[in-house]
Amino acid sequence: MKKAVITLMLCTLLLTGCWDLKSVQDMNIVTAIGIDYQNGQYTVYGKLTDFSSISQSDTGGNNSKNTTWVGKGTGKTVNLAFYDLYPSAQHQTLWTHVKSIVLSDSALKHMNDIFEELLRSRDLRYTPWVYGTKDPIEDIFNAETTFNQSPLMLEMFEPREVYKQRSGIEPIRLQKLMDAIREPATTVLLPDISLSSKHWSTNHKKDSMMELKGVYAVQKGTNMGWVPEAELSGARLLIFTHVNRFPLNLEATEGAPTTLSLNNPTSKIRMSQKNGKMNFIVQVSMHANITESAWKKGLDEKQMKTVAEKKLQRDIIENFHTAKKQGIDLYQFEEWIYRHHYPLWKQKSSGGPLLPSIEIDNVEVKVKIDHSNTYKM
Amino acid sequence: MKSPKPLLSQGIMIILLSIGIINHVFIIPVLLQTTRRDSWIAVIISAAPLLLMTYMVYFIAKQMQDKSIEMWIKDQAGKVTANIFRILMSIYLFSICFFTLTDTTKWAKITFLSATPIFVTSLILLVLCYYACIKGFKTIATASGILLPIVVALGFFIMFTNIQYKDYSQLLPLFENGWASIAKGVMYACSGSFEIILYLMLQPKLEKPAKGWQLLVLALVLIGLTLGPLVGAITIFNPIEAERQRYPAYEEWRIATLGRYIAQTDFFSIYQWLSGAFIRITLALYLIVDIWNIKKKKARIWTLAALMIFLYVINLLGPNDILFLHLLKDYYFPASFVFLIVLVIALFILAYISSRKKVHQDHGT
Numbered sequence: 001m002k003k004a005v006i007t008l009m010l011c012t013l014l015l016t017g018c019w020d021l022k023s024v025q026d027m028n029i030v031t032a033i034g035i036d037y038q039n040g041q042y043t044v045y046g047k048l049t050d051f052s053s054i055s056q057s058d059t060g061g062n063n064s065k066n067t068t069w070v071g072k073g074t075g076k077t078v079n080l081a082f083y084d085l086y087p088s089a090q091h092q093t094l095w096t097h098v099k100s101i102v103l104s105d106s107a108l109k110h111m112n113d114i115f116e117e118l119l120r121s122r123d124l125r126y127t128p129w130v131y132g133t134k135d136p137i138e139d140i141f142n143a144e145t146t147f148n149q150s151p152l153m154l155e156m157f158e159p160r161e162v163y164k165q166r167s168g169i170e171p172i173r174l175q176k177l178m179d180a181i182r183e184p185a186t187t188v189l190l191p192d193i194s195l196s197s198k199h200w201s202t203n204h205k206k207d208s209m210m211e212l213k214g215v216y217a218v219q220k221g222t223n224m225g226w227v228p229e230a231e232l233s234g235a236r237l238l239i240f241t242h243v244n245r246f247p248l249n250l251e252a253t254e255g256a257p258t259t260l261s262l263n264n265p266t267s268k269i270r271m272s273q274k275n276g277k278m279n280f281i282v283q284v285s286m287h288a289n290i291t292e293s294a295w296k297k298g299l300d301e302k303q304m305k306t307v308a309e310k311k312l313q314r315d316i317i318e319n320f321h322t323a324k325k326q327g328i329d330l331y332q333f334e335e336w337i338y339r340h341h342y343p344l345w346k347q348k349s350s351g352g353p354l355l356p357s358i359e360i361d362n363v364e365v366k367v368k369i370d371h372s373n374t375y376k377m
Numbered sequence: 378m379k380s381p382k383p384l385l386s387q388g389i390m391i392i393l394l395s396i397g398i399i400n401h402v403f404i405i406p407v408l409l410q411t412t413r414r415d416s417w418i419a420v421i422i423s424a425a426p427l428l429l430m431t432y433m434v435y436f437i438a439k440q441m442q443d444k445s446i447e448m449w450i451k452d453q454a455g456k457v458t459a460n461i462f463r464i465l466m467s468i469y470l471f472s473i474c475f476f477t478l479t480d481t482t483k484w485a486k487i488t489f490l491s492a493t494p495i496f497v498t499s500l501i502l503l504v505l506c507y508y509a510c511i512k513g514f515k516t517i518a519t520a521s522g523i524l525l526p527i528v529v530a531l532g533f534f535i536m537f538t539n540i541q542y543k544d545y546s547q548l549l550p551l552f553e554n555g556w557a558s559i560a561k562g563v564m565y566a567c568s569g570s571f572e573i574i575l576y577l578m579l580q581p582k583l584e585k586p587a588k589g590w591q592l593l594v595l596a597l598v599l600i601g602l603t604l605g606p607l608v609g610a611i612t613i614f615n616p617i618e619a620e621r622q623r624y625p626a627y628e629e630w631r632i633a634t635l636g637r638y639i640a641q642t643d644f645f646s647i648y649q650w651l652s653g654a655f656i657r658i659t660l661a662l663y664l665i666v667d668i669w670n671i672k673k674k675k676a677r678i679w680t681l682a683a684l685m686i687f688l689y690v691i692n693l694l695g696p697n698d699i700l701f702l703h704l705l706k707d708y709y710f711p712a713s714f715v716f717l718i719v720l721v722i723a724l725f726i727l728a729y730i731s732s733r734k735k736v737h738q739d740h741g742t
Contacts, residue, residue, distance in 0.1 A: 097640075119621075122488050126614070126632045127640070175542055175613065175632060182617035342550035 028071075028093040032156060033128075034137035035078065035114055036104040042114075044081040045102075046071040046093065047141040049151050068151065070141045078117040095123040099157045101174065102131045102140060102193060108216060108223035111181055115174075126175035129159055131193035132216040132223070143195055144207045155210040156193060162212075167236065167243045167263075168229050169212040180218040185338035185345065185354075187329045189215035189235065192226065217328040225326040234316035237265040237284045237365075238331045247291065250307045256294035260308055260369070263287050269336060272361070273344075278354075279361035280333055282316065290372040301369055301377060309365040316363050324355060333358050383518035388583040389595060390521040392576060393602075394528065395660050398653025400569040400603040402626050403480055407706045408607065409625060412562030414553050414616040417608050419562025424600045426563070427570045430717075431596040433725045434573060435589050438580050440728040445581045447668050453727045463668050469716055473661040474688055475695075476709055478502065481654040483698050484624060489647065499692050502651070506659040507685050510666070511678060514582050517659055524652040531645050536605065538633045538642070543612040568714035570599045574721055578664055623702075 034045035048069040071093075073085030086093060107114060118124050133140060145154050155162055159171035169191045180188035192214045197206040214228040227235075236243055243265055250258040265286035272279050288308065293299070299307065323330035334354050338345040348354050408416045441449045451459035482499045490498060509516050552559070573596060580586050587595075610616075610625040613632065619625045630646035662684060671677050696704060 099640075122491065125641075126628070127634055173542075178618045179544075179547075179615045182621075183615050186615075339546055339549040342553065345550075 026091055028069075028089055028091050029097055030071075030093060030095050031097060031152065032100045032102065032141060033095075033098050033118075034102040034104070034141060035081075035107045036137055037107040037110055041074050041076065042078050042081045042107070042110075043072060043074045044078060044085065045137045045141060046073075046085060046095075068142055070138055072138070078114050095121070096125075098124060098128050099152070100129040100131065102133055102137055102156070104137055105132055105134050105216070105223065105226075108132055108190075108218070111177075111218070112221040115178065115181060126173065126178070128174050129156065129171050130174050130177045130190060131156070131212075132190050133193050135194045139195055139208070140193060140210060143210050144202075145209075155212070159191075159212070164244045167240065167246045169215060169232065170236075170240045170242070171212070177218065181221040183335070184220065185334045185349070187217055187219045187224070187332050187335065189227070189232075189239070190218050190223075191215055217323070217330065219329065224328045225323075227323060227326075227328065227330070231319050231322055233312065234319035235330050237262075237286060237312065237316065238267050238269075238282065240265075243286075248288070248308055248311070250299065250304060250311065256298035257292050258290075258294065258298050258304060258307075259292035260288040260304065260367070261291045262367075263289075269331075269333070271333075271337065271341070277357050277359050278333075278337065278348075279359045280331075281362045281364075282331075282360065283364045283366075284312070284316070285366035285368065287370050288367050289370050290377070293372065293375075293377065305367050305369055308367045312365045312367070313363045316365070317360055320360050324358075327353070327355060329355050329358070331360075382582060382584045383515055385583050385585055385587055385591075387518035387522050388576075388579045389587070389591070390525045391518060391579065391656060391660060392573070392595065393598065394521050394525055394653050395575070395657035396569065396572045396599055397528070397602050398477070398650065398657055399572065400566075400599055401606055402624075402650065402653070403476070403705070404565055404569045404603060404710070405607055405610065405625050406623060406702070407710060408562055408565050408603075409610065409616065409620045409622075410706065411565065412554070412558045413620055414548070414611060415551065415559050416562045416616075417548060417604060417611060418551065419559045420566045420600060420603050420607060422559065423563045423566035423570065423603075424597070426567055427573070427596050427600065428593065430567075430571055430721055431573060431592050432589075433721050434576055435587075435592050436732075437721075437724045437728040438577055438586060440731050441577065441580065443581050443586075445668075446577050447670070450724075450727065453731055465716070465720075466668055467665050469713065470661040470665045471684070471688075472709065472713070474658050474684075475691060476705065477654050477657045477661075478688060478692050479695055479701055480705075481650065482692065483701065484627070484650070485647075487698065488624065488627060489643075496693055499689060502655065502658070503685050503689055505655060506662060507681060509655070509659045510663045510681050514663060514667075517656065517663060520659075521656055524656065528649045528652050531649055532605070534645070535630060535633055535642075536609070538635060539609060539613060539629060542632060543609070545612050547612045547615050548608070564714055565710050566600075566603055568710040568717070569603065570596070571714065571717040571721075573599065574717055575660075575664075577724070578668070623698075 028046075028048050030046040031049040032045075032047035034047070036043040036045070048071065050067060071085050071089065073081045073083070075081035075084045101118075103111070103114070119126075140156070143154070143156075145151070152158070163169075163171060170189070171191055172188065177188055177190060179186045180190075191212045193210055194213050195208040196211045196213075197208040200207045200209055212229075214226055215232065216226055217224045236246060243263055245261045245263050248260045248262050250260065263286065265284055267282060267284045269283075270281045272281070290304070293304075320330055329335075334345075337348075337354065345354070348357070408419070412419050444452070447459050447463055450462050478499060481502065482495045485498050486493070486495055509520060573592070576587070576592065576595075606626045606629060609629050610619040610622075613629060614622070614625070619628075622628050627643070627646055627650075630643040631641075633642045634640050635642065662681060665684065666677055666680055669680075671680055695701070
């Protein structure tokens with residue numbers, strides 16, 4: 001008994017807490033990192049978040065405007081740029097809660113070096129959302145949010161909410177981007193985050209808000225080119241991992257608007273070889289529901305299906321060719337060849353890029369209309 | 378009255394924890410470095426030699442009955458052979474302690490306790506192991522019974538939470554780097570799983586011996602223990618990125634998120650890792666003292682203390698992590714692979730001869 005008491009008391013000595021304990025208010029907590037590259041110098045931006053404003057605004061009722069602090073450091077390497085930021089930081093700067101990383105398009109050429117350094121540190125995880133941008137990073141980090149919500153509710157930190165409502169451009173995490181940096185044949189579409197002041201205003205003053213407008217196609221750690229959202233119709237059906245809903249407007253007769261909402265596409269690809277060309281046959285099927293239909297004068301269900309299928313088939317082929325001209329393997333065909341026909345890939349890729357000899361042969365699209373929402377057809 | 382000996386199931390749990398950590402954690406970075414994308418094939422292939430090994434272990438175990446292994450060797454092959462076995466086994470077991478302690482304390486230093494010196498972390502871990510060692514085998518068995526279920530539950534938790542990141546097409550293409558690298562991978566996979574031979578040292582201490590099928594299932598579970606986090610690392614990260622990582626299994630914990638509010642769960646991995654390391658070091662130390670038949674309490678306490686202090690010092694003065702990983706890959710795993718194979722073959726020959734003798738005697742009477 002006595003022994004047990006002594007042991008228990010000794011145990012409490014171990015429970016006095018961590019040594020070197022620091023409290024939240026004594027640290028600069030970085031929630032977003034931005035990296036720019038100009039004239040051989042890296043510039044690193046850190047967006048700091050006031051955690052007291054999160055707790056207040058999560059429970060609601062906070063009307064004061066959130067303050068954003070953005071730190072900036074420059075150096076020959078990413079690591080040195082971080083060190084450049086420390087002397088003036090006043091506190092310890094904590095990088096363990098980074099939730100998003102923004103790269104300027106000039107930094108996209110150096111992703112290999114950038115992530116080699118960032119991921120070597122024990123602070124950064126693979127979970128942050130990653131973006132490229134053409135806009136100044138400082139502006140993006142100072143962008144506004146509606147209703148003075150929690151600073152962690154920005155598009156940059158929670159892109160899934162907007163994506164669920166309109167699956168325009170799929171956000172990706174660093175974990176996924178690393179496939180395009182490390183794997184030899186994989187193309188990953190990196191969202192382009194930029195500012196738009198067209199849509200929202202506060203008391204007649206225009207607000208600049210974050211928005212995903214297009215993607216950078218990344219392969220072998222470099223940017224192969226930029227694709228606007230309008231040209232991602234095919235990619236959405238073929239390579240996005242989830243599509244919750246996306247509108248498809250069907251050009252019909254005047255005064256009879258018809259719109260479908262597409263979701264859950266699945267695809268299958270096959271390949272045949274002829275004269276050194278690799279011809280792909282693509283089969284896509286998806287679900288849809290009718291969100292807009294002109295009563296009594298528009299298309300009927302069967303016509304909608306045919307028109308939609310034709311339109312998507314054309315989109316898939318056109319998008320592929322537009323991207324191919326830029327040298328972008330939009331549908332990850334090369335990755336497919338690498339994984340399923342490795343000897344062929346090895347032989348072909350030794351003679352330069354594969355893309356020029358990849359052709360799209362046939363596209364079959366199947367749209368399954370599930371329902372017409374709360375109105376009958 | 379309680380049974381004086383731990384149950385067979387507790388013995389199996391000790392083996393699962395102590396081999397689990399090497400198969401689950403220590404081997405994976407080495408395996409990814411040598412065999413890359415194909416390493417999962419190497420692990421599946423390694424099931425064949427392991428099952429053969431398991432059969433041999435079972436055959437030897439049947440011959441040993443409830444004799445301890447060193448006594449059985451002495452009876453079969455004389456005192457000199459038994460002593461050679463004792464010396465080699467002690468060196469082997471001590472190297473287990475050293476590599477486990479070093480990898481664990483360095484991992485803590487590099488990843489989550491960077492401000493805490495290694496002399497503190499290793500002291501706390503070793504004192505705990507020392508205490509369990511003195512308390513004896515029954516304590517180790519009971520502790521395993523408490524630790525393992527939670528370790529397993531957490532293992533399944535991480536497997537399911539990470540499904541959101543897994544892309545199984547990353548397992549293709551097959552045979553990218555040829556058969557030579559796969560052969561190396563099979564060697565590394567075996568160098569961990571072959572520790573199933575430790576069962577021979579536990580058997581006489583358990584309530585009843587394991588049946589053949591139980592050992593076979595154990596062997597398959599050990600293969601699964603390597604395959605799980607390995608396939609996880611390849612499908613979550615991609616083999617090239619996973620190869621760059623020092624602690625791929627830990628990175629799998631770092632990526633796990635549960636919705637918006639639980640963004641980090643990696644502290645669970647500390648429980649898993651320390652449970653495995655604690656049982657592995659404790660068991661190895663206990664067995665060193667055990668095979669030399671040191672029965673007197675005072676002698677045991679002092680021998681263990683001497684071993685502990687030696688371990689503590691070489692861990693502090695030992696190699697840096699870069700050299701350590703190199704030692705692990707180029708010396709420790711290949712050496713333990715060869716040692717375990719030679720050992721099992723030698724014991725199998727002894728067991729075979731003894732089984733023939735028995736048949737002879739049976740005919741004689």
